[in-house]
Amino acid sequence: MSNTGNPKIAFVGTGAQGASIGADFALAGHDVTFIEQWPAHVEAIRANGITVNLPARTINAKVPALHFCQVAEIKEKFDLIFLIVKAYDTKWVTQMVEPVLAEDGFVIGLQNGMTHLDIASVVGQERTIGAVIEIASNMFVPGITNRQNDQDESWFALGAIDREQQHRVEGVAKLLRCAGRVEVTDDIKSCKWMKLVVNAAELVPSAILDLPLADAARFPGFLEVMRQAGYEAMRAALLDGAMIVPIIGMPPVTTNDPEGYVDRIFDEVLKTFSRADTLTTSLQDWRKGRRAEVQEVNGHVIDVLRAAGQDAPINSRVVELAYEIERGLLSAGLDNAAPLIASLGPGR
Numbered sequence: 001m002s003n004t005g006n007p008k009i010a011f012v013g014t015g016a017q018g019a020s021i022g023a024d025f026a027l028a029g030h031d032v033t034f035i036e037q038w039p040a041h042v043e044a045i046r047a048n049g050i051t052v053n054l055p056a057r058t059i060n061a062k063v064p065a066l067h068f069c070q071v072a073e074i075k076e077k078f079d080l081i082f083l084i085v086k087a088y089d090t091k092w093v094t095q096m097v098e099p100v101l102a103e104d105g106f107v108i109g110l111q112n113g114m115t116h117l118d119i120a121s122v123v124g125q126e127r128t129i130g131a132v133i134e135i136a137s138n139m140f141v142p143g144i145t146n147r148q149n150d151q152d153e154s155w156f157a158l159g160a161i162d163r164e165q166q167h168r169v170e171g172v173a174k175l176l177r178c179a180g181r182v183e184v185t186d187d188i189k190s191c192k193w194m195k196l197v198v199n200a201a202e203l204v205p206s207a208i209l210d211l212p213l214a215d216a217a218r219f220p221g222f223l224e225v226m227r228q229a230g231y232e233a234m235r236a237a238l239l240d241g242a243m244i245v246p247i248i249g250m251p252p253v254t255t256n257d258p259e260g261y262v263d264r265i266f267d268e269v270l271k272t273f274s275r276a277d278t279l280t281t282s283l284q285d286w287r288k289g290r291r292a293e294v295q296e297v298n299g300h301v302i303d304v305l306r307a308a309g310q311d312a313p314i315n316s317r318v319v320e321l322a323y324e325i326e327r328g329l330l331s332a333g334l335d336n337a338a339p340l341i342a343s344l345g346p347g348r
Contacts, residue, residue: 007079007175010035012097014045014065016139016284017110018084020052020147021179026061028178033078034065035097037085042067044143053146068096077102080172086285087113087296094122101127106165106172108158112199112281113296114192116161125162129169130188132157132195134248134269135180136278140288148275154180155248155273159188181249190245193237198265199297200315201230204322205340207283207292210332213274219334221341225314228344229298230262232312236304248273286325286332294322317343 007030011022014034025032034050036042045065052059066074079102085093094107101107101123108129109115116130134155136148158173160166166186173182185191205226206216217223235258238244244253244261250268253261282292298315305312317340324330 006031008076008102009033009175010078010081010097010100012081012083012093013037013085013089014041014050015084016137016145016147017133017135018082019045019050019139019145020135020137021082021084021110021176022063023050023052023059023061023145024151024179025175026050026063027059030175030178032063034063035068035071036065037068038142039067040142041065048143051144053144054150055148056150071096071100074100077105079105080175081105081107083107083109083115083119084111087111087115087293088291090115090118091122094119098123106168108172110156112203112293113196114300115296116188116192120161126165128161129165129172130159130161130192132188132191132247134195134273136274138279138284148278149180149273151178151180153272156180156182157185157188157191157247158182159185159191161188183249185245187243187245190237190242191247193240193242194245194247194265196297196300197230197233197237197262198269200233200301201226201262201266202269203280203282204292204294204298204318205229206280207286208318208321208325208332208336208340209334210283211334212276213278213280214270214276217270219337222337224344225337225340227259227263227266228314229301229318230266231259232305232315233298233301234258234262235310236301236312239308239310240304282322283332291326292322294319294326298322313343313345314340 009032011018012035014036042065049060049062106129107119110131110133120128139145176182206213285292298318301315302312
């Protein structure tokens with residue numbers, strides 16, 4: 001980075017996750033700018049700062065905020081750009097900010113899905129850091145985000161795409177530790193896959209029932225649906241060359257039990273990173289009238305398995321129902337549990 005003493009940092013996409021992490025950076029004294037596509041949110045931050053409601057405290061940070069349309073007006077380039085937009089928006093948003101990224105800077109994708117590949121296709125592998133994030137949060141009012149995990153419960157992993165840049169990742173991790181626990185990994189691909197595995201099990205399946213994550217996991221017969229979606233995702237991960245690696249602060253893997261490890265990740269997310277009222281990002285999207293990251297998570301599992309000549313019956317049914325909901329042909333609700341449970345087949 002050209003300015004290692006006080007790098008110039010942008011948070012692009014300052015919704016529930018990006019705003020709360022960016023607020024931590026601002027309060028830690030870093031040079032931070034928000035770049036956001038929701039006009040009312042930008043104006044609220046300009047007027048009142050960004051407010052973050054945490055489980056036991058509330059913080060407020062004053063942060064410069066720009067509309068997406070103002071990116072072309074930026075004169076000084078950023079050393080670090082944290083990207084926290086929806087996975088399906090990754091490529092075009094990266095193209096938008098590439099002109100304001102320093103030549104030796106990094107884009108860090110704090111997102112679901114395999115978005116590090118989209119980022120690298122635009123700015124190059126040498127300027128891409130892959131990331132995994134585990135925080136529960138929501139936002140429904142401009143200028144105010146609700147983060148359900150404080151810094152001691154928030155977890156990140158970072159890793160370079162270009163191995164020649166791996167030695168620089170710790171410097172970024174040191175900055176990010178103002179927002180939570182950060183691990184540096186030399187196998188970010190596997191970490192991203194492990195997160196996708198648990199996302200496939202949780203995000204869209206629970207949203208299809210229109211339930212908080214914990215309630216969906218307790219719904220009779222549905223936990224097995226969620227686990228089987230995760231098992232299919234784990235098969236896809238291994239076929240794609242990923243290793244079973246610990247994430248979200250879990251202990252090292254000691255046995256070769258892919259399905260057992262899916263269960264362990266799932267249980268840890270339910271225990272540590274969710275509350276009774278935690279809505280997955282997919283359900284939040286639908287309640288806001290937006291599409292969810294269906295293709296980027298469950299659809300990716302289907303594509304990888306299909307390329308290997310294998311089926312993904314649970315993820316395929318999840319995607320089918322999700323698209324019907326997004327087209328307005330079906331409503332999210334408990335009635336959708338039966339067809340998903342039926343997809344398990346006899347004996348399940």
